[in-house]
Amino acid sequence: MLKSPTNIKGFDAITSGGLPAGRTTLVAGDAGAGKTVFALQVLAEGARTYAEPGIFVAFEESAQRIKNNAQTFGWDLDALERENLFFLDAQPDTGLLHSGEFDIEGMLAALEARVSAMGAKRIVFDAIDIILAMMPDIGSVRHQVFRLHSWLLEHELTAVITMKSVRDSLVIPGLQPLDFMQFMVDCALQLNHGIQDGVSQRSLRVCKYRGTAFEENEVPFVIGSSGIEVAFTSNWDYPEIPVSDERLSSGVARLDEMMDGGYFRGASILLTGSPGTAKTTLSGAFAAAGCERGENVLFVSFDSRSDEIVRNLESVSIRLAPHIQSGRLRMQSLRALTSSAETHLLRIRELADEHGATCLVIDPLSALAKSGNVGRAPSVAERMIDWAKAAGMTVMCTSLVDEGGEPMESTPIQVSTIADAWLHLSNVIHAGERNRALSVIKSRGTGHSNQVRELLLSSDGIDLTEVYTSGGEVLMGSMRWAREREEALAKREREARAAQERARLQAETSELEHQIALLQDRLVSKREEESTLHERYEQINEENSKTRAQLHRLRKGKTSRQDEAGDDEQ
Structure with missing residues (x-):
């Protein structure tokens, strides 16, 4: 099936390429669900990105009001209108008394001329239930709807029809439900807008899509500064990012030793612990280390004001103020209950893109799981980490967990399985004293210490003591x-x-x-x-020998000379 891409983030992923080209899509929803924004964005992106001229037929609001309302999205509709967009005001005059059978032939004839003149490829009929409410009976409604559908197929236009719904049923005030329209069109979308625990939530579901696979589950979406963004990701949404062996310092020398040199660049790091275990302090140390390396760092806090964090971290010699002044560090404080988790994800992505961040700190990510976002927080957290890693950022998230002795095997936001490194901070209470401890639960692709170290905070900074055991x-x-x-x-x-x-x-x-x-x-x-005694003995022996010899000669009557001569003869 040929498809017309919408360029709406996430939507083309759930529909495997966009809307059915040359066919009709029905967009139904309750008040404030985003039907008009969706339809207008399809036209604007078609004209701006794909050079496909489009026509917007407005039955409820004037074209000028619709364009004024869309100015915040940055689509520059005025420039597009000069070349590839045309707006038609088709609001019925409710003050007129219609007699006879009402039809849309005149409007279709005018549109046919416009389609031919500008070579239109896309068309939107916004709030068609307004005009159908003027029909005298359900039979007339069916006739006009089928006439419109045939006209769209005849001209091979990629069409979007929007109308109201109540509890998934298409309705016209005072008439029967128009559920038959869902069977007529090739693609049907249901947009929902409700309040959950005081928090606004929007969701989208593809009810049907002929001839192609699509995401059948309900997916959340938000309306941001650039229009609609559907909270859905797939493998082809992110490019293949080369794996880095570069090590980044945690900002704490002994923690780097425990991590065999620090964190990998592009990794996701999860810090868990109960209140007061120094999760924010370690996050601040990581942010400061990133700034000192010359990187841009975004620090998002859901618990404290930025100036309070800067002041508090000064007490442990983590000085963030110079990095804020230099522009390396951007601090942003948000409140989880002010918006949906999807809206917060969109806001964080915008902030990171504006700042050109290569390191991201979210403290705590578990704040997204507060009332109103409980069911969606795990999905948002997972997509946030996937997006950050796809963008080449090193992301550190903290998560609040209940104190329970041994570290839990999972966290409330359920991202512990996809985090590359998981550090757990705890309070050790013994003999009436509370002390902080740190352990590395996992660190993919690198060796790490298995010891539980005492974490010390002082005016000199952060330190981890060597393990001390006794008995x-x-x-x-x-x-x-x-x-x-x-x-x-x-x-x-x-x-x-x-x-x-x-x-x-x-x-x-x-x-x-x-x-x-x-x-x-x-x-x-x-x-x-x-x-000496030996020498003396030798001398005595020698003298004795001489004495004996002399006596022998004297006894024989010989002189010494005669003895000598006799000796010579012999």
Whole structure:
């Protein structure tokens, strides 16, 4: 089936390409549902984006009022009207008394000439129930509706017909329901507008679409500064984003160590915890670190005013004011109950685009799940993270959870499964003292610490202590200080005793060394005495030998010379 794209965000996704080209689409809804805005946007986008001339037939409001009301959307209808748009005022004069059978032949004849002259491809009949209410009976209504439908098919126009509905039934005041029109057209849309717990909610449902697949479930939509945006995403809505291995600092050195170097660029980080566990403080540290890297950061708060956040974070040496003044950081405070979750998503996207943000902080994202948005908050949160990652932003979201000991396996907004990193903050209450603790539940694609660290906030900044255990128990706060002090005193006592023992041993060693030195001196003296005695003994032996030899010679009556001569002869 040929389709005419509407360029309405999300709508072309749920219809797999747009409205049926050359066929009729019925748009029904209650008051304020956005029927006229939808129809006019289809025409404006057709003329502006796809160069398809269009005609707008207004049965309820004047064309000028409709154009004035649409000025806030930035479509520049006046410029489009000069070339590709034509507005026809067709409001019936209710003061006239009609006699005979009323038909639309005259209007169709005039439109045929206009279609031919401008080569129109699209046409809108807005609030057709106004003109049908002038018909005398239901038979006449059916005849005129079928005549209009045949005329549209004959000219192969992509048509949008809008009319009122009550509880999903098409009605004309004073006549029977016109549900037969839903069977006649090729595509039927139902727009709803209601109040849930005091919050305005709009939704859209494709009731039928011949010849093609479409999203059958009801989907929410909002009317923003650029028109209608349908809250629906599919895989082809986002381009393929290259995966980055770049690490971004959390703003806390020891937390970066726990995360094996920090967060991945383009990742989604979820901080959960009960009130007072420092979720906003860690978010502020991340925002400050991003600004210091030269990135643009958007910080959206649903709980506190921006100036209060700046003041409060000064107490822990996180200074955001210079970054706000430099233009790197944009702080925006919103209130969850003032608008629907879809409207908040649209607003955050607009703010991020205006600021050129590469880092986004939403504190807390769980605020979107307050009254009036409970059922839609998970879907909005998921699409917000998908959009941020598709835009290449690193997004940090906080979520409020009830204190319950071990971290929960999911969060109220149900985004824990799609978050790339999940950090849980908790209060540890022991011995009448409350202390903050941080643990990393998961961090995809990177190693991370499995320890529960105590989180300390002081005028020097944020710090995470090393895990301290005693007797198999993790101690924090004053109990840790007291136990550390006890261990320090015990250590000093052990060191003192060890020093005394070392001194005693050194003294004994010195005494032994002195004794050894004396013995060595005596040994040397004895060896010298032994050597002298040996030499003396040798001298005595030599003298004795000489004496014996002399006596021998004397006994034989020989002189010494004769003895020597005799010895020579021998």
